[in-house]
Structure formats: structure tokens, C-alpha cells
Amino acid sequence: MTSKYPGILRRWRPRVAAVLSVLALITSIVTAATTETVFFYNPESSVDNFAALKAEFDDYLSAQGAYSFQPFSERGAFETMLADKAQGVYLLSSWHYTQLNAKTPLEARLVGVAKGELQQRKILSSKDLGSVSALPGATIAGAGSEDYLRSQLQQMLGAEYAALLPKIKLLSVPKDLDALMAVGFGVATAAISSESSLAKLAVINPKQHAQLKTLASGEKSFFLIAAVAKPQQGAEMPLLKVIETMQQQPAGGKNLKMLGLDGWKRIDTLDASLTKQLRLP
Amino acid sequence: MTKLLALLPFLAVFCCPIASTAQAQAKILIVNSDNTVQKYQQVKDAFKVQMTPHAGRIIDFDVQQAGQPELLEKLIKDESPDLIYSIGSQAYQLATQFGGSKPVLFSSVINWQRFQRGGNSYGVANELSLSQELSLLRYVLPNLQRIGVIYDPHFSAERIADARNQCRELGLTLVEQTIDEDHPLEQHLDGLLDKIDVLWLIADPGVLADRATVEKIFTGSSEHKKPVYTYSDAFMNYGASLVVAADTPTMGRQAANMALAILQREPIKETVQTPAGSHITLNACQLGKLKKDYNADALDAVNQLLECH
Numbered sequence: 193m194t195s196k197y198p199g200i201l202r203r204w205r206p207r208v209a210a211v212l213s214v215l216a217l218i219t220s221i222v223t224a225a226t227t228e229t230v231f232f233y234n235p236e237s238s239v240d241n242f243a244a245l246k247a248e249f250d251d252y253l254s255a256q257g258a259y260s261f262q263p264f265s266e267r268g269a270f271e272t273m274l275a276d277k278a279q280g281v282y283l284l285s286s287w288h289y290t291q292l293n294a295k296t297p298l299e300a301r302l303v304g305v306a307k308g309e310l311q312q313r314k315i316l317s318s319k320d321l322g323s324v325s326a327l328p329g330a331t332i333a334g335a336g337s338e339d340y341l342r343s344q345l346q347q348m349l350g351a352e353y354a355a356l357l358p359k360i361k362l363l364s365v366p367k368d369l370d371a372l373m374a375v376g377f378g379v380a381t382a383a384i385s386s387e388s389s390l391a392k393l394a395v396i397n398p399k400q401h402a403q404l405k406t407l408a409s410g411e412k413s414f415f416l417i418a419a420v421a422k423p424q425q426g427a428e429m430p431l432l433k434v435i436e437t438m439q440q441q442p443a444g445g446k447n448l449k450m451l452g453l454d455g456w457k458r459i460d461t462l463d464a465s466l467t468k469q470l471r472l473p
Numbered sequence: 474m475t476k477l478l479a480l481l482p483f484l485a486v487f488c489c490p491i492a493s494t495a496q497a498q499a500k501i502l503i504v505n506s507d508n509t510v511q512k513y514q515q516v517k518d519a520f521k522v523q524m525t526p527h528a529g530r531i532i533d534f535d536v537q538q539a540g541q542p543e544l545l546e547k548l549i550k551d552e553s554p555d556l557i558y559s560i561g562s563q564a565y566q567l568a569t570q571f572g573g574s575k576p577v578l579f580s581s582v583i584n585w586q587r588f589q590r591g592g593n594s595y596g597v598a599n600e601l602s603l604s605q606e607l608s609l610l611r612y613v614l615p616n617l618q619r620i621g622v623i624y625d626p627h628f629s630a631e632r633i634a635d636a637r638n639q640c641r642e643l644g645l646t647l648v649e650q651t652i653d654e655d656h657p658l659e660q661h662l663d664g665l666l667d668k669i670d671v672l673w674l675i676a677d678p679g680v681l682a683d684r685a686t687v688e689k690i691f692t693g694s695s696e697h698k699k700p701v702y703t704y705s706d707a708f709m710n711y712g713a714s715l716v717v718a719a720d721t722p723t724m725g726r727q728a729a730n731m732a733l734a735i736l737q738r739e740p741i742k743e744t745v746q747t748p749a750g751s752h753i754t755l756n757a758c759q760l761g762k763l764k765k766d767y768n769a770d771a772l773d774a775v776n777q778l779l780e781c782h
């Protein structure tokens with residue numbers, strides 16, 4: 193490109209660049225301060241749907257205010273964001289919430305609801321094994337991160353069978369139904385899934401379902417949690433309200449379904465026995 | 474003999490650490506047909522994440538980048554890996570050609586049955602099981618019970634016989650239409666579309682002969698307001714309503730578990746495994762145009778959701 197005033201342009205170029213950089217920095221700071229974000233990470237699912245979640249939630253949230261959605265596929269990145277106490281609402285699994293709360297205080301405000309339930313139970317199903325004592329050498333399929341699956345298995349096996357854990361291979365698959373069907377066609381010896389996923393299999397593939405038997409089951413745990421960083425600033429309240437009322441609008445309801453939920457329930461309306469499970473430590 | 478028996482527990486104790494040390498020092502060669510292909514890269518990354526804690530060393534070889542396949546022969550001779558993991562058809566062919574008696578594991582090989590396999594060959598297939606494919610169709614589109622399929626008996630007779638049984642077990646009705654030179658698609662497409670709720674497009678080279686045929690199928694389906702269910706995202710541009718394919722990272726993790734079993738000399742029941750994970754693309758926009766509902770409770774299983782914007 194040629195210019196009528198090459199000398200002037202060359203002399204001013206660094207200054208213009210510096211001014212533009214400062215402007216960009218100011219813009220990003222202002223945006224960060226005024227845009228609240230919903231941060232999402234769920235180690236209980238391996239469905240790579242982050243692009244779809246981002247598009248659908250951004251669409252919905254931006255219509256409600258200066259809000260955006262940020263899904264994470266890596267636990268470390270999500271926890272770094274939390275450690276920096278980024279302004280916003282955190283959607284995370286109750287298993288992760290309980291683990292995180294020891295080091296990064298969070299306060300759960302909403303709990304997910306699916307088919308009228310607040311909690312789910314994970315179970316271990318197999319076609320060929322008669323009991324958990326036969327697990328050494330087995331491959332167990334399940335949805336979610338390996339950390340999560342190993343912890344679920346540990347809980348299900350208890351102290352009596354804890355020694356079996358190192359002798360088991362885990363296969364992380366995108367969703368519960370994949371894990372259950374992997375047992376059906378022999379890729380896995382057993383599957384970790386929720387009870388409700390096993391019930392879904394009964395509807396879509398009754399023959400495979402009939403071949404499975406439950407070897408062990410875990411304790412009930414909450415569905416997704418919506419939490420804010422402690423100490424609470426109060427600035428998150430409008431965004432929390434937007435999330436709480438999502439189910440009242442068709443687009444919001446559809447987005448909740450993408451998270452496996454039908455709606456939210458406020459923690460302060462739950463029975464004390466349930467609330468106790470979440471107010472940690 | 475009695476003394477030997479008495480020694481057995483000690484042998485067992487000492488043999489195990491030896492086996493695990495051998496596994497920890499195992500050298501694995503990954504032969505990738507083309508690193509620039511995203512699916513190959515994904516499967517390799519997932520394999521490495523799962524395998525790295527258990528392997529001594531992982532060596533990479535990219536067939537495209539290397540240019541000369543003979544370099545692989547030299548690498549195998551120099552490094553003498555304990556296992557070769559090949560990604561894609563080209564890599565698999567070269568690995569079996571130069572690998573000698575080394576165990577060769579494959580994935581991302583389309584229609585692996587067309588290759589001759591030796592006793593040291595293992596793999597993860599590229600296609601989901603029929604049972605999973607049809608179960609997930611039933612899960613996402615539960616109201617569509619009559620499934621139409623067009624096939625050429627020269628290519629797909631066996632697969633359709635399996636599908637017939639699977640559909641019976643799942644409570645679905647399979648409406649079949651064969652085509653060949655004497656019975657071209659044009660004569661039968663409209664008749665089939667009138668009788669079905671959803672068209673299941675399978676990977677049959679006799680049916681998907683060319684682009685014009687594919688367009689004809691999709692245009693006809695759209696005119697009859699019938700959604701198309703198929704196996705590859707490549708058909709989304711034509712207007713497929715639902716695609717269920719194998720999940721690529723899961724294939725990499727499966728391959729890693731198989732590699733461990735091979736290195737530990739564990740008995741392997743299935744030398745070629747069916748992919749365990751599924752990847753779902755739902756075209757909600759297209760279904761809306763066809764006035765067909767989908768199961769909203771299945772949305773958390775969907776990887777890609779296409780809406781009308």
C-alpha cells in the first residue's frame with residue numbers, strides 16, 4: 193500500500209498502536225466488570241456439546257441482560273477461574289461442589305430438578321458378573337471424568353472391596369446410555385450409570401435392559417448445583433434470578449434439558465436434612 | 474515337585490512386578506495416516522492421555538508428513554516398538570506391511586473387514602453396532618416407528634438381516650426397499666417414502682453411488698415430509714435430521730485399554746471392538762420444518778444441536 197504521507201504515518205504508527213492497545217484494555221476491563229458470566233463444568237458427563245451449550249445459552253442469556261455462558265471441558269481451567277473469584281454464577285456437579293468447597297468456598301443457591309427429583313443414585317450394572325467380587329480384570333464403562341468414575345466406584349464398593357479398584361480398567365464414554373449399551377455388546381463388563389438411565393434403557397432397548405443386573409449402588413447425590421463464590425457480593429442476584437426462572441420460558445426450558453434438567457429449586461426452600469448435605473464444610 | 478509347588482507363591486509375587494515394569498517401559502509407536510485430519514488427531518490425543526501413565530515411551534509417525542513410507546520401515550527396525558497403534562487405513566496398511574510380528578492395533582479404519590488380518594492384529598471399528606444405532610434413533614425420535622431403508626443386496630444383505638432382527642427386538646418396523654440395476658431408485662423412492670415415518674440412510678455404496686443420487690433421496694424425503702436418519706455429519710448439508718456416529722475420543726480410549734491388555738498379555742475376547750461411545754447431531758430446524766417432534770429429554774445426550782436462526 194502506498195501513502196501520500198509515508199513519513200507521518202511511520203512516525204505516528206507506534207503511538208496509534210499504543211492508544212489502540214490502551215483502548216482495547218479499557219474495553220475488556222469494562223466488559224468484564226459489566227458482563228456477568230455463567231461458568232459451567234460437569235465431570236459427570238463426557239458429552240462434548242460445549243459449542244451447542246455456548247450458542248444456546250448465550251442466545252438466551254444475552255436476551256435477559258449483559259450475561260454470557262462459559263462452559264469448561266477442563267477441570268483445572270474451571271477451578272482457576274473460581275480461584276480468581278470471577279464474577280458470576282457457577283454451575284457444577286454436586287460431587288465437584290462438595291470437593292471444591294474445602295479449598296474454594298462456594299455457596300449453593302439452586303439445585304437442579306429432573307422429573308420432580310432433586311437427587312439421583314448411581315448404580316453398577318453387569319450382564320455376566322454375579323457379584324462385585326468378580327470385578328478384577330473387568331472394564332467398567334461410565335460417563336464422566338476418570339476421577340469422578342473412580343470415586344463413584346470406590347463409594348459403591350466400600351471398604352470391603354476397596355482392594356479391587358486398582359485391578360479394574362475404566363472406560364469413559366460420553367453418556368450413561370453408551371455405558372449401558374457397551375455392556376450389552378461386550379465392550380465393557382459393567383457400567384456405572386444413574387438409575388434413571390437404566391430406566392431409559394428399559395424403554396428404548398428392553399432386551400438389553402433385561403440382561404443387566406445391579407451389582408452395587410451408591411448414595412444419592414444432587415443434580416447440578418448453581419452456586420456463587422463466597423463471600424457473596426450480592427451482584428450475582430439478578431443473574432441467579434434469570435437462571436432460576438429459565439424453565440418458565442420455552443427457550444430457557446430447552447436449554448435446561450441440554451443440562452439434563454427440568455428446572456431449579458432454591459436451596460433455602462429445601463428440608464434442613466437436605467440442605468445440610470450442601471453447606472460444607 | 475513339592476518344592477516347586479512351595480515356590481509358586483513367591484514366583485507369583487515376584488512375577489507381577491516384572492510384568493508391570495515391562496508394561497511401564499513399553500515402547501509404543503503411533504502411526505497416523507494424516508495429522509491434519511481432526512478426527513485422527515482427536516483419537517490420537519485421547520489414546521495418549523489414557524496411555525501415557527502406563528507407557529515408557531510413545532513415538533509419533535505421520536505418514537503424510539514423512540512423505541516416504543519406507544521411513545516407517547526403518548523406524549520400526551531401529552526402535553523395535555512393543556506395539557504399533559495405527560490411525561486410519563493408510564497407517565494400518567503400512568503398519569501391517571512393516572510391523573512383522575509386532576502387535577498392530579488400529580482405529581479410524583473405514584470398513585476394516587476389507588483388509589486381511591493376522592493373529593497379531595487388533596482394533597476398534599469405525600461403525601457403531603446396529604443395536605446402538607437403532608436404540609438411539611428410538612431414543613431421540615420415539616414417535617417414528619416405521620423405518621424405511623434402501624439397500625443394494627450385493628452390499629448390505631447381511632446388515633439388513635441383522636437390522637430386521639434388531640428392529641423386531643426394539644419394537645420398530647423395518648420397511649425395506651432393495652435397489653439394483655434392474656430396480657433403480659427412481660422407481661421405488663416415492664413408494665417407500667409413502668409407507669414410512671423416517672428414512673434410514675445406511676453406508677451402502679450401491680445406493681450412495683453419486684452426489685445426484687444423494688440429492689434425489691434428500692429432495693424426495695423433504696417433499697414427503699420424512700426426516701432422514703443417517704451415520705455421518707457429511708449429510709447435514711443435504712438436510713439430514715439426525716446423525717448418530719461413533720464418538721472419536723472414546724475410540725482412542727478404547728484403543729488405549731486394548732493396548733494395555735495386549736501389553737499385559739491379558740486374554741482379549743473381541744480382537745476388534747465395536748465403538749462404545751456415540752456422537753449425536755440433531756437438526757432441530759429441519760425437524761421443525763417437517764413438523765416432527767423429538768424427545769426433549771434426550772437433549773443432554775446431543776453433541777450438536779442445529780436450530781433455525
